[in-house]
Amino acid sequence: MTTLLEVRDLKKFFPVFSGQILSKLIGWVKAVDDVNFSIKEGETFGLVGESGCGKTTISKVILLLEKATSGSIIFRGKNIFELRGKSLSDYRSSVQAVFQDPTSSLNPRLRVSSIVSEPLVVNNVLPRKVVKEKVEKALFQVGLSDEAPRLFPHEFSGGQRQRIAIARALIVRPSLIILDEPVSALDVSIQAQIMNLLKDLQAKLDISYLFIAHNLATVRYMSHRIGVMYLGKLVEQGPAEEVYTSRLHPYTKALFSAALPSHPDVVKEEIILKGEVPTALNPPPGCRFHPRCSLTKSICPEVEPELKETATDHYVACHLYAKASLIA
Amino acid sequence: MTINFLEVKNLSTYFFTRRGVVKAVDGVSFHVKKGETFGLVGESGCGKTITCLSIMRLVPEPAGRIVGGEIFLEGEDLLKKSEKELVKIRGSKISMILQDPMTSLNPVFTIGDQLTEAIRIHRFLKGKSLWESAKKILQLVHIASPETCLTSWPHQLSGGMRQRVVGAISISCEPKLLIADEPTTSLDATIQVQYLRLLREIQEKTDLTLIFITHDFGIVARMCRRAAVMYAGKIVETAEVREIFNHPAHPYTQALMKSVPKVEEKVTRLASIEGQPPPLHHLPPGCIFAPRCSAKKEECRPEEYPPMVEIEKGHFVSCWRYI
Numbered sequence: 001m002t003t004l005l006e007v008r009d010l011k012k013f014f015p016v017f018s019g020q021i022l023s024k025l026i027g028w029v030k031a032v033d034d035v036n037f038s039i040k041e042g043e044t045f046g047l048v049g050e051s052g053c054g055k056t057t058i059s060k061v062i063l064l065l066e067k068a069t070s071g072s073i074i075f076r077g078k079n080i081f082e083l084r085g086k087s088l089s090d091y092r093s094s095v096q097a098v099f100q101d102p103t104s105s106l107n108p109r110l111r112v113s114s115i116v117s118e119p120l121v122v123n124n125v126l127p128r129k130v131v132k133e134k135v136e137k138a139l140f141q142v143g144l145s146d147e148a149p150r151l152f153p154h155e156f157s158g159g160q161r162q163r164i165a166i167a168r169a170l171i172v173r174p175s176l177i178i179l180d181e182p183v184s185a186l187d188v189s190i191q192a193q194i195m196n197l198l199k200d201l202q203a204k205l206d207i208s209y210l211f212i213a214h215n216l217a218t219v220r221y222m223s224h225r226i227g228v229m230y231l232g233k234l235v236e237q238g239p240a241e242e243v244y245t246s247r248l249h250p251y252t253k254a255l256f257s258a259a260l261p262s263h264p265d266v267v268k269e270e271i272i273l274k275g276e277v278p279t280a281l282n283p284p285p286g287c288r289f290h291p292r293c294s295l296t297k298s299i300c301p302e303v304e305p306e307l308k309e310t311a312t313d314h315y316v317a318c319h320l321y322a323k324a325s326l327i328a
Numbered sequence: 329m330t331i332n333f334l335e336v337k338n339l340s341t342y343f344f345t346r347r348g349v350v351k352a353v354d355g356v357s358f359h360v361k362k363g364e365t366f367g368l369v370g371e372s373g374c375g376k377t378i379t380c381l382s383i384m385r386l387v388p389e390p391a392g393r394i395v396g397g398e399i400f401l402e403g404e405d406l407l408k409k410s411e412k413e414l415v416k417i418r419g420s421k422i423s424m425i426l427q428d429p430m431t432s433l434n435p436v437f438t439i440g441d442q443l444t445e446a447i448r449i450h451r452f453l454k455g456k457s458l459w460e461s462a463k464k465i466l467q468l469v470h471i472a473s474p475e476t477c478l479t480s481w482p483h484q485l486s487g488g489m490r491q492r493v494v495g496a497i498s499i500s501c502e503p504k505l506l507i508a509d510e511p512t513t514s515l516d517a518t519i520q521v522q523y524l525r526l527l528r529e530i531q532e533k534t535d536l537t538l539i540f541i542t543h544d545f546g547i548v549a550r551m552c553r554r555a556a557v558m559y560a561g562k563i564v565e566t567a568e569v570r571e572i573f574n575h576p577a578h579p580y581t582q583a584l585m586k587s588v589p590k591v592e593e594k595v596t597r598l599a600s601i602e603g604q605p606p607p608l609h610h611l612p613p614g615c616i617f618a619p620r621c622s623a624k625k626e627e628c629r630p631e632e633y634p635p636m637v638e639i640e641k642g643h644f645v646s647c648w649r650y651i
Contacts, residue, residue, distance in 0.1 A: 050516040157604050187371040188543055192587035192600035214517060221589035221598065241594060258521040260546025262590040263573050272525065273518050276486055 001040040004208050005062070005176060010035045010071035012057050016281055029281045031057040033232040034071075036307065039176065042202065044209040046223030046240065048216060048255070050277055053229040055212045059178045062210070063097055075176075093123045096169035100181040102161035106153040112139070112164055113149035119172045138167040142197060159190035163197070170201070178210045183218060195222060216259045220244055225313075228252045231288045232280055234307060238314035248316040251289045287319065295320060331403070332359040333537050334383070334505060339397035341375075341382045348609040352378040352392070354561040357636070360505075360554075365531070365538040367548040367555035367569070371605060375561040376541045380507045384422060385414050401505065420450040423498040427510040429490035433482040440478035443497050450501040462500070468533075469496045469526060488519035492526065499530060509541045524551060545588055549573065554642075557581050560605050560616045562633075567643035577645040579623040615648065623649065 012032040017023040032054040039045045047055050060066040062073060064080065072079045075091060083091050096119065099105045106115055116135045120126060126134075132149075139148050142163040153161055162182065169177050179198070183191040195218065201207060211222050219226060220240060227237040228249065236249040247253050254271040261268060273292045278284060284291050290300040299319050307317040337357050343350040353375045360366040368376045381387050382394050385406060399406040401421065409417065426432040434442060443462045447453055453461060459478070466474035469492040482490060491511060498506060508527065512520040524547070531538055540551055548555050548569060556566040557578065565578040576582045586599040603620045606612055612619055614630045621628075628634075628648040636646045 050518065159604060187605075189371060189584060189587055189601040190604065192589075192598040193602075195589075196598060196600055216517070217589040217591045220591060221595055244591075244594075255517060256591065258517040259591040260520075260544060261549045262546065262588065262592055264549040264569050265573075266549070266592060270521070270525075272522060276488055276519065277516070 001043060003038045004041045004043075004076065006038040006074040007058070007062070008036055008072045008074065010058065010061065010073065011069040012054075012061055012066060013069045027281055029279075030232050030283060031280055032061070035229075035232075035234050037227050037234060037237060039208050039210060041175070041208055042206045043225065044202065044211050044223045046211045046213065046219040046226040047229060048213060048219050048226060049229035050214060050255075052231075052277060052280065054232040054280070055229055056180060059097070059180055059210065059212060062178060063095060064092070089123055093119060093172040094174050095176045095178065096172065096174040097178040097180065098162070098165050098169050098182050101185045102158065102165045103153070105165055106161060108153055110152075111149065112151055112153065115153070115164060116149070116168045116171055119168060123172065134171055135167075138171040139164075141170060141201065142167045157190075158186050159193060162186060162190075162194055166194075166197070166201070170205075173205075174207065176208045176210065178212070180212045181214070182211075184213065184215065191218070198222070216256060217262070228255065231277065231283050233288055233317065235289065235318070236314075236316045237307065238311075242311065242314050246311075246314075248310060248314075248321055249289075249318050250293050250295050250320070287317075332400075333362040333364075333402060334360040334539075335398075335400040336379070336383070337398045337400075339379065339382055339399060340395045341378050341387055341392060342395050343392045345391065345609065350609045351561050351611060352608060353382060356397075356558075356561075356563050358556050358563060358566055360537055360539060362537055363531075363535050364554065365540060365552045367540045367542060367552035368558060369542060369545065369548055369555055370558035371543055373605060373608065374558040375608075376558055377509055379558075380424065380509060380539065380541060383507065384418060384424060385409070386418075416450075419446045419503070420501040421503055422505045422507065423501070423503040424507040424509060425491075425494055425498050425511045428514050429487065429494045430482070430514075432494055433490060435482055438479055438481055439485070439493055443478065443493065443500060446497060446500050465496045465500050466493075468499070468530065469493075471496075488515055488523065491515060491523060495523075495526070495530075499534070499536070502534060503536070505537045505539070507539045507541070510543070512547070527551070545573075545585065557584070560611060561608055562616060562646070563636075564617065564647070565643075565645045567640070567645075571640065571643050575640070575643075577639055577643065577650065578617075578647050579621045579649075580617045583622070625649065627651075 010032055011034060013028040013030050015025055016027045016029060018026045049055050061068050072081060080091055113135050116138055117131050120131055120134060135149055144163055183194050186194060213219050223240045226240045226243050227234050230251050236243060236252045247256055254273050257268055257271040275292055286301040286303055287305050290296050297319055305317045305319050307315045309315050310321050339353055339356045341353040343352055356379055370376050383399055387394060394407060444458050447458060447461055462478060463474040466477055471477050471492060512523050515523060530536060552569050555569050555572055556563045559580050565581050576585055583601045587601060589595055589598060601620055614632055615628055615634055618624055618628055634646045634648045634651060636644045637650050638644050639650050
């Protein structure tokens, strides 16, 4: 499989000002700090982490809705920050997004036909008949009925609305869809329907997904490879099964122990983390996780650990594994 | 044998709207023993919350009305109480934790104001002793600096802290029954575990009876001893939690369990339930789950709702297959 999108040393800092008239820069929120990962063609990359860890900021930078502070994103061999004109609009139509809450991501005043055809109309000039055919095809692919185009979003249930949002993303035949918590606002029995639909579409159309979620069970079901984020940093990355069976970073371990069991007899080691996630404004020095970590060493508050390969394609950023990587 | 602490019999709460009668809760019966944790599971709109609001007698009137049934709390029928008597019961005997701590705390009052309100009303404390007891309660929910917390405003606290304050308010008058309505849905995973553990701890210390409303089987597996599964205003299955997980009997419970992905193992394909729950003002005749049921058979009578039967000791299910 070839690499479709590569994120290299990506940084996104937000300035923080204080004072209303003579405002002064008092610091930076380091939402995303030196993140590296890649997504291959036809693959799902799952990004997990708690709220405020920078998952959504990464997706916004990929969608060019936010400007990166530094770093680059390579899509099919080209840096997306340098794209202009035709190549830029091509990029925009090959990367689409589906968001968490379909009620707020669909315009309530437009009919489904206008909502779904919008990405097509914005990017190209096409005859009305072709547009209509494409809308029908996209809606058919997500399992909606023939009468859907003339209805308004409020006439659908939550699961169906999410299907409309997926159809809108599909209509321009993208090669990457960013799924930002696509099922967490839906009911349990509907979640499975939508996840199965996404998997079927991937198998049929060979699309790559960037799957952002906080529920570890859904990420395991959907992803081929996953990355675990904490406070703007990618702390662990690897093939999903590898990370789920042999997790290394203390934060990953804690996060997994916090996941709810699927059966009352499942016994888990309980790692209760001290305190809460610190703010990304002036994060702790050294390893950002060290104030909450139970295995802190003297080096942790001083030196920031780098992401190192411990097994094939399994990377972890923790001083505990610094030696292991040397042997490897 | 212990007497049932809470007994709900045939409770029906309907909403009378222009589009018709919405049967939000329709003939629900269950009981909760003293000191136990009972789970009420179901998808959104299945009537979990309205069941509990009915127990609190807080159904939004006049649209909603409790049209039938009985609710016994320690032998007393709550539905026969006057509003004046109810004021004394709410907060001191039964209290509730709501889902979103941001909307259940008033943004223009300090934590201290909101926490002391219930204690002032129910326990008649004043001045310094009031303040001291508020501090003690905050310590009980593991808030590191209760003094500063009491003088701060809701927006100054993090989500986890706020939910703990809400928890503190609800246990401040030592209630006997605590209803937790999806208390951890808005919290992060690691904070959620902290909070669930805290609720356990409080329960052990104060011999509290807990009703957990949730849509997440994981929470049921972790917290509850017995649980009831609700679908479209009715309870379809009640049993001990282990029994529900090992031998789910109702087709809805079975399907729901198969449609949840697991953290512990790789599932290649989830079974999904086709269609969606029926609108509550337009319920199908007969079994409400029949239109989506994959195990439908000829013995399913089209006009009649299947009665609740006991298939195993303490395991009740309402499905034609077991009759």
